[in-house]
Amino acid sequence: AQSVSQHNHHVILSEAASLELGCNYSYGGTVNLFWYVQYPGQHLQLLLKYFSGDPLVKGIKGFEAEFIKSKFSFNLRKPSVQWSDTAEYFCAVSLYNQGGKLIFGQGTELSVKP
Amino acid sequence: DAGVTQSPTHLIKTRGQQVTLRCSPKSGHDTVSWYQQALGQGPQFIFQYYEEEERQRGNFPDRFSGHQFPNYSSELNVNALLLGDSALYLCASSLDILAGAAEETQYFGPGTRLLVL
Numbered sequence: 703a704q705s706v707s708q709h710n711h712h713v714i715l716s717e718a719a720s721l722e723l724g725c726n727y728s729y730g731g732t733v734n735l736f737w738y739v740q741y742p743g744q745h746l747q748l749l750l751k752y753f754s755g756d757p758l759v760k761g762i763k764g765f766e767a768e769f770i771k772s773k774f775s776f777n778l779r780k781p782s783v784q785w786s787d788t789a790e791y792f793c794a795v796s797l798y799n800q801g802g803k804l805i806f807g808q809g810t811e812l813s814v815k816p
Numbered sequence: 817d818a819g820v821t822q823s824p825t826h827l828i829k830t831r832g833q834q835v836t837l838r839c840s841p842k843s844g845h846d847t848v849s850w851y852q853q854a855l856g857q858g859p860q861f862i863f864q865y866y867e868e869e870e871r872q873r874g875n876f877p878d879r880f881s882g883h884q885f886p887n888y889s890s891e892l893n894v895n896a897l898l899l900g901d902s903a904l905y906l907c908a909s910s911l912d913i914l915a916g917a918a919e920e921t922q923y924f925g926p927g928t929r930l931l932v933l
Contacts, residue, residue, distance in 0.1 A: 706858075734920065746859075746906065746924040792858050802849065802910055802920035803872050806858030 704729040706795050708807035715783055716815045723778040723810050725793030732798035735776040737767055740809075741789040749791070752776065763787070785816045818843055820909050820925035828931045829897050837892040837928045841909030847871075848890040849922060850882060851906040859906055865890050866912055894930075902932045 709724035727733065737749040750761025757769040767778045776793060793807040821840045829835050841848050847866045851859035861874035865884035884890045888909075894901055908922035 736921075738924070745926040748921060748923070751921060794858075796920060802847065802912075802922060803861050803864060803874070804849070804851075804859070804908075804922060805861070806851075808858045809856075 704795065704797070704805050706793055706805050706807040708791075708793055708810050710810045711808070712811045712813070714813045714815065717785055718782050719814075721778070721780040721783045721787070721812070723791055723793075723812070725776045725778065725807060726774050727776070727793075727795045727805075728774065729795065729797065734796045734798060735767070735769055736794040736796070736804070737761065737765070737776075737778050738792045738794060738806075739789045740792065746792070749778070783812075783814050785814045788812060788814045820907055820923055822905075822907050822925040822928050824928055825926065826929045826931075828933065830933050831897055831899060833897050833932075834893065834895045835897060835930060837894075837905050837907075837930075839890045839892070839907030839909075839925060841888050841890070841907075842923050845909035845911050845923070846888050847910045847912045848884060848888065849908045849910070850890070850892045851908065852876075853904040853906055853927070855903070862892070897932045899932050902930060904929050 706727045735752040738746045739749045740746050752759045752769045760766045765780050790809045790811050792809045794804045823838045849864040850862040853859040862876050863873040864871050868884045879895045881893045904927040906927045907925045910922045
């Protein structure tokens with residue numbers, strides 16, 4: 703069965719620190735890749751997505767992610783985090799052209815200290 | 817442009833009861849998916865509706881059923897509630913690629929928090 707693994711359950715950073723959240727998936731076929739963010743008290747919002755083309759994708763609020771097909775990875779990065787980035791981050795995968803069922807990782811809680 | 821809306825926001829039920837949750841998709845979207853998010857976990861796919869038919873289903877028992885209406889809104893029904901059904905239930909909508917969408921990006925509603933006592 704397909705699965706998504708997020709390496710860190712809870713990450714604590716100080717403001718201005720760099721961020722990298724790991725995401726690996728298990729599926730040998732073509733996939734679509736997503737990062738969603740859930741700010742405290744708010745609903746899931748799309749941060750960025752990869753369908754095809756340039757494996758380095760840029761999203762909202764200065765986030766970016768790199769798809770490395772050989773490593774089955776889609777890590778999320780931000781050069782300098784802010785207190786307002788405190789949230790839970792979810793990596794998700796859907797199988798290409800198969801109706802859009804999303805398989806989520808267990809999430810990474812990011813706490814940014816001011 | 818209205819996003820995905822869900823009702824109710826919170827619900828408390830007792831074991832054995834039945835519950836119906838409702839979802840209105842984002843304007844222009846024709847596909848609705850439902851997810852269950854237990855505390856501290858990522859959302860898990862329940863099922864997806866397109867053209868009023870269940871198109872895909874995750875690993876959930878038959879106690880979980882759904883419906884999609886001609887206006888694309890959807891309901892999730894859960895029968896014989898168990899304590900373990902306590903969770904946040906999320907609805908997501910998208911535009912089906914068969915309908916001409918280039919991508920299948922799902923947009924989520926705020927969820928319905930269900931507590932089973």
